[in-house]
Amino acid sequence: MNRLPLLAGDDLAAVFAWRPEGPVSVGDYLADVHALAERLPATGHLLNLCHDRYRFAVGFAAGLLRGMTSLQPSSQSPETFRRLAADFPDLVALCDDPVETPELSRFDFPLLVRGRSTPTIPQIAVDHLAAILFTSGSTGLPQAQKKTWGKLVLNGRAGAQALGLDRRPHVLVGTVPVQHSYGFESTFLLALHGGCPFWSGKPFYPQDIASTLAAVPQPRLLVTTPFHLSALLAAGIDLPAVDLLLSATAPLSTKLATEAETRTGAPLLEIYGSTESGQLASRRTTDGATWTLLPGVRLEQDGDHTLACAGHVEGRVALSDVIELLPDGRFLLHGRHADLINIAGKRTSLAYLNHQLAAVPGVADGAFFLPDEESPDGITRLAAFVVAPGLTARQITVVLRQRIEAIFLPRPLVLVDELPRNSTGKLPRSGLQTLYAEHVERAGHGRS
């Protein structure tokens, strides 16, 4: 059977990760992986909830050694955990934080004792189902995106090549969680197959990001999002030297990209992709709107639809964006299909949210509404209009919080007597737009 190594390098003394207490070598990492693999219950499915990027990396690899598949949901709501536990009865949750997860069978990340023997670099079968990343489906059921080990290796290599990290590895500092596709590819896979050591934490406040960058050696790569980047620059603090900036999850304005490059002196590269397809293309935002495909990846068009395939892409994946192909593996993006929304990098669909809203006991009818964006790089919040006689907005929100991510909770949630449905029962956006304008008008008067 065809196998590929867990990681690309063979220098066991090289730095694999930076932790607050110092560097961890590749050899130490492998020793931790083997030590955890001996204790981890090999049940088939691993829900790796570790906040610490290094512990996640140990858990993921230990799971691979035990033939397990890593489950990576897009949300950590109690409803998500309940459904995962029902769909994967053998699931074990690896946790490094005393979070309450009563729905799950948990295994707390243990204190590891490294063995004395020199560890070898494990070889993993290329067709092993290494991870399942979930996206929220339009029917309300999460869609499983299966990733085999062979494709993940290609994914890490392609990402490193596109960013030039294969020639000059950088130390990765990520502000994004390692479980979600962007953080998974651009911090974890780049570490394994791009030879880039990573910082184990996830700095949050602008001051944390600055301190963390200063704590690791150059060259440094900041893996972040438009929102975190915008907050970092707005804080007006002194930034330590940074050599490369990476942004993904949401469109980045040229204005913010220019400001970021001017302030840091580092090029800013943007990544385009999706959880379904993995990362597909990159560009330097200040160089123009054109994207360049990652090595090995191909786009094909069928009518209005564009499909990604080849390289590290699993099968043929229909993309949700309107794409114009250019020569030489380049393309332009022309917006997204209407039902899909992206808030602060988290994606979902209005259909999914409406399904969750309708499932709240006492809700007779309801619809989410995404107002037009007020400013680029800012966060636009959803609104919802709900028919629920006898319930308060607060009561509905409490139940919704169990079902959807906080970022998608409506602000405001407006109770109405009926929704402006047309004769066929459809709810035109214009009708919701009018309701929203009326509400904003009223709220404005009420607050003055």
Add this chain to the structure above:
Amino acid sequence: MSQAISPEAVDALLPEVADLIVTALNLDMSPAEIEADAPLFGDGLGLDSIDVLEIALVISKKYGFQLKSDNQDNVRIFSSLRALATHIASQRTQ
């Protein structure tokens, strides 16, 4: 500043910080509706980490200090309006 902060000083700051939260996040409520000891996250106001960064930015401009997370605990000082006001009172430089 490391001297103990009096409860009175924190109480006096509460309306100002409540107003800051409502304005920064464009919340659909009046500042007086935010209870001083109710959680800002979860079943309270239901804030998320995006909100925390928005508020942190406004705090740094208004009170002249940068928020930092020790022990990766981003939300400790955001546990309630009173916790946040106490933190501001102890850290402010302006």
